[in-house]
Amino acid sequence: MPEPHDLHQPTAQLPVVEPRGVYRAANHRRTALIVAGAAAAALILLVVWLFSGDDEPAPIPVAAPPSVEATASPEPEATEESAEPEPTVTTTTPSARPAQPGDLITGLAGLIDALEDEGELDDDAAEALTRRLEQAATRLSRGDVKEAARKIDEFLKKLRDVRKDEDVSRDAFNLLAAGAEQVQAVLRRA
Numbered sequence: 001m002p003e004p005h006d007l008h009q010p011t012a013q014l015p016v017v018e019p020r021g022v023y024r025a026a027n028h029r030r031t032a033l034i035v036a037g038a039a040a041a042a043l044i045l046l047v048v049w050l051f052s053g054d055d056e057p058a059p060i061p062v063a064a065p066p067s068v069e070a071t072a073s074p075e076p077e078a079t080e081e082s083a084e085p086e087p088t089v090t091t092t093t094p095s096a097r098p099a100q101p102g103d104l105i106t107g108l109a110g111l112i113d114a115l116e117d118e119g120e121l122d123d124d125a126a127e128a129l130t131r132r133l134e135q136a137a138t139r140l141s142r143g144d145v146k147e148a149a150r151k152i153d154e155f156l157k158k159l160r161d162v163r164k165d166e167d168v169s170r171d172a173f174n175l176l177a178a179g180a181e182q183v184q185a186v187l188r189r190a
Helices: 022-051 101-117 123-141 145-164 170-189
Strands: 067-072 087-092
Touching: 101 123, 101 170, 123 145, 123 170, 145 170
Parallel strands: none
Antiparallel strands: 067 087
Protein backbone atom coordinates (compact mmCIF):
# COMPACT_ATOMS: atom_id res chain seq x y z
CA MET A 1 0.00 0.00 0.00
CA PRO A 2 1.38 3.36 -0.89
CA GLU A 3 2.12 5.90 1.72
CA PRO A 4 -0.46 8.71 2.06
CA HIS A 5 2.21 11.34 1.70
CA ASP A 6 3.32 9.98 -1.67
CA LEU A 7 2.17 12.45 -4.35
CA HIS A 8 2.59 10.08 -7.28
CA GLN A 9 -0.04 7.56 -6.32
CA PRO A 10 -1.91 6.03 -9.23
CA THR A 11 -5.63 6.95 -9.31
CA ALA A 12 -8.33 4.76 -10.64
CA GLN A 13 -10.55 6.20 -13.32
CA LEU A 14 -14.20 6.14 -12.29
CA PRO A 15 -16.85 5.27 -14.88
CA VAL A 16 -19.37 7.96 -15.98
CA VAL A 17 -22.85 6.91 -14.98
CA GLU A 18 -25.93 8.17 -16.85
CA PRO A 19 -28.76 9.37 -14.64
CA ARG A 20 -31.50 6.79 -14.51
CA GLY A 21 -34.93 6.38 -13.04
CA VAL A 22 -36.25 9.29 -10.99
CA TYR A 23 -33.68 11.85 -12.12
CA ARG A 24 -34.18 11.26 -15.82
CA ALA A 25 -37.97 11.60 -15.42
CA ALA A 26 -37.48 14.75 -13.36
CA ASN A 27 -35.59 16.41 -16.22
CA HIS A 28 -38.49 15.76 -18.60
CA ARG A 29 -41.03 16.96 -16.06
CA ARG A 30 -39.01 20.08 -15.39
CA THR A 31 -38.82 20.82 -19.11
CA ALA A 32 -42.55 20.20 -19.51
CA LEU A 33 -43.33 22.54 -16.60
CA ILE A 34 -41.16 25.29 -18.04
CA VAL A 35 -42.83 24.97 -21.45
CA ALA A 36 -46.32 24.90 -19.87
CA GLY A 37 -45.51 27.97 -17.78
CA ALA A 38 -44.27 29.88 -20.81
CA ALA A 39 -47.40 28.90 -22.76
CA ALA A 40 -49.66 30.02 -19.90
CA ALA A 41 -47.82 33.34 -19.64
CA ALA A 42 -48.18 33.86 -23.39
CA LEU A 43 -51.89 33.04 -23.20
CA ILE A 44 -52.42 35.50 -20.35
CA LEU A 45 -50.59 38.22 -22.24
CA LEU A 46 -52.72 37.53 -25.32
CA VAL A 47 -55.96 37.78 -23.33
CA VAL A 48 -54.84 41.01 -21.64
CA TRP A 49 -53.84 42.46 -25.00
CA LEU A 50 -57.16 41.51 -26.60
CA PHE A 51 -59.26 43.02 -23.83
CA SER A 52 -57.18 46.14 -23.35
CA GLY A 53 -57.56 47.30 -26.95
CA ASP A 54 -59.84 50.27 -27.55
CA ASP A 55 -61.31 51.34 -24.21
CA GLU A 56 -62.97 54.46 -25.51
CA PRO A 57 -66.75 54.36 -25.09
CA ALA A 58 -68.96 54.37 -28.13
CA PRO A 59 -70.20 57.86 -28.93
CA ILE A 60 -73.74 58.61 -27.84
CA PRO A 61 -75.77 59.93 -30.76
CA VAL A 62 -76.84 63.50 -30.13
CA ALA A 63 -78.70 65.84 -32.44
CA ALA A 64 -76.56 68.68 -33.77
CA PRO A 65 -77.32 72.19 -32.49
CA PRO A 66 -79.02 74.54 -34.90
CA SER A 67 -76.63 76.40 -37.14
CA VAL A 68 -76.69 80.15 -37.52
CA GLU A 69 -76.09 81.87 -40.84
CA ALA A 70 -75.54 85.57 -41.25
CA THR A 71 -76.78 87.06 -44.51
CA ALA A 72 -76.82 90.60 -45.68
CA SER A 73 -80.17 92.04 -46.67
CA PRO A 74 -79.93 94.40 -49.61
CA GLU A 75 -81.38 97.84 -49.08
CA PRO A 76 -82.86 99.66 -52.03
CA GLU A 77 -81.13 102.95 -51.28
CA ALA A 78 -78.25 103.63 -48.94
CA THR A 79 -78.66 106.65 -46.75
CA GLU A 80 -75.88 108.77 -45.44
CA GLU A 81 -76.31 107.43 -41.92
CA SER A 82 -75.95 103.72 -42.79
CA ALA A 83 -73.32 103.07 -45.40
CA GLU A 84 -73.18 99.29 -44.77
CA PRO A 85 -76.10 96.87 -45.05
CA GLU A 86 -77.37 95.41 -41.78
CA PRO A 87 -76.93 91.66 -41.42
CA THR A 88 -79.98 89.55 -40.57
CA VAL A 89 -79.70 86.31 -38.68
CA THR A 90 -81.40 83.21 -40.08
CA THR A 91 -81.61 80.05 -37.99
CA THR A 92 -81.71 76.71 -39.75
CA THR A 93 -82.29 73.41 -38.01
CA PRO A 94 -80.64 70.37 -39.54
CA SER A 95 -82.98 67.59 -40.51
CA ALA A 96 -82.45 65.15 -37.66
CA ARG A 97 -83.64 61.62 -38.20
CA PRO A 98 -85.61 60.14 -35.33
CA ALA A 99 -83.63 58.19 -32.79
CA GLN A 100 -83.24 54.54 -33.70
CA PRO A 101 -83.52 52.01 -30.86
CA GLY A 102 -80.35 50.20 -31.96
CA ASP A 103 -78.36 53.44 -31.81
CA LEU A 104 -79.75 54.24 -28.38
CA ILE A 105 -78.87 50.76 -27.09
CA THR A 106 -75.33 51.13 -28.44
CA GLY A 107 -75.01 54.52 -26.77
CA LEU A 108 -76.30 53.10 -23.49
CA ALA A 109 -73.73 50.28 -23.66
CA GLY A 110 -71.00 52.87 -24.25
CA LEU A 111 -72.24 54.82 -21.25
CA ILE A 112 -72.02 51.69 -19.10
CA ASP A 113 -68.40 51.18 -20.21
CA ALA A 114 -67.55 54.80 -19.41
CA LEU A 115 -69.19 54.63 -15.98
CA GLU A 116 -67.37 51.39 -15.23
CA ASP A 117 -64.05 52.96 -16.21
CA GLU A 118 -64.76 55.94 -13.94
CA GLY A 119 -65.56 53.66 -11.01
CA GLU A 120 -69.22 54.71 -10.86
CA LEU A 121 -70.40 51.17 -11.64
CA ASP A 122 -69.22 47.79 -10.32
CA ASP A 123 -67.53 45.50 -12.88
CA ASP A 124 -69.91 42.58 -12.37
CA ALA A 125 -72.95 44.84 -12.48
CA ALA A 126 -71.66 46.45 -15.68
CA GLU A 127 -71.23 43.03 -17.26
CA ALA A 128 -74.76 41.95 -16.29
CA LEU A 129 -76.31 45.18 -17.58
CA THR A 130 -74.34 45.05 -20.83
CA ARG A 131 -75.41 41.45 -21.38
CA ARG A 132 -79.08 42.47 -21.16
CA LEU A 133 -78.51 45.31 -23.62
CA GLU A 134 -76.78 42.93 -26.04
CA GLN A 135 -79.72 40.56 -25.78
CA ALA A 136 -82.13 43.42 -26.50
CA ALA A 137 -80.05 44.47 -29.53
CA THR A 138 -80.04 40.88 -30.81
CA ARG A 139 -83.83 40.64 -30.49
CA LEU A 140 -84.19 44.00 -32.21
CA SER A 141 -81.95 42.96 -35.10
CA ARG A 142 -84.21 39.94 -35.60
CA GLY A 143 -87.19 42.28 -35.82
CA ASP A 144 -88.70 41.15 -32.52
CA VAL A 145 -89.50 44.54 -30.98
CA LYS A 146 -91.69 43.06 -28.22
CA GLU A 147 -88.87 40.81 -26.96
CA ALA A 148 -86.39 43.70 -27.20
CA ALA A 149 -88.72 45.80 -25.03
CA ARG A 150 -88.93 42.91 -22.55
CA LYS A 151 -85.12 42.78 -22.35
CA ILE A 152 -85.01 46.53 -21.68
CA ASP A 153 -87.53 45.93 -18.85
CA GLU A 154 -85.15 43.28 -17.49
CA PHE A 155 -82.31 45.80 -17.82
CA LEU A 156 -84.26 48.32 -15.70
CA LYS A 157 -85.11 45.67 -13.09
CA LYS A 158 -81.45 44.63 -12.84
CA LEU A 159 -80.43 48.30 -12.65
CA ARG A 160 -82.76 48.79 -9.67
CA ASP A 161 -81.31 45.68 -7.99
CA VAL A 162 -77.78 46.98 -8.60
CA ARG A 163 -78.77 50.31 -7.02
CA LYS A 164 -80.19 48.52 -3.96
CA ASP A 165 -76.87 46.70 -3.59
CA GLU A 166 -75.11 50.08 -3.92
CA ASP A 167 -73.01 48.84 -6.86
CA VAL A 168 -73.83 51.98 -8.82
CA SER A 169 -73.72 55.64 -7.81
CA ARG A 170 -76.93 57.68 -7.69
CA ASP A 171 -75.91 59.88 -10.64
CA ALA A 172 -74.93 56.88 -12.77
CA PHE A 173 -78.21 55.17 -11.87
CA ASN A 174 -80.19 58.25 -12.96
CA LEU A 175 -78.30 58.45 -16.26
CA LEU A 176 -78.77 54.77 -17.07
CA ALA A 177 -82.44 54.77 -16.03
CA ALA A 178 -83.16 57.82 -18.21
CA GLY A 179 -81.38 56.19 -21.15
CA ALA A 180 -83.32 52.93 -20.73
CA GLU A 181 -86.62 54.80 -20.50
CA GLN A 182 -85.74 56.63 -23.71
CA VAL A 183 -85.09 53.28 -25.43
CA GLN A 184 -88.43 51.99 -24.11
CA ALA A 185 -90.26 55.03 -25.48
CA VAL A 186 -88.72 54.57 -28.93
CA LEU A 187 -89.50 50.84 -28.90
CA ARG A 188 -93.16 51.56 -28.08
CA ARG A 189 -93.39 53.80 -31.15
CA ALA A 190 -91.73 51.20 -33.38
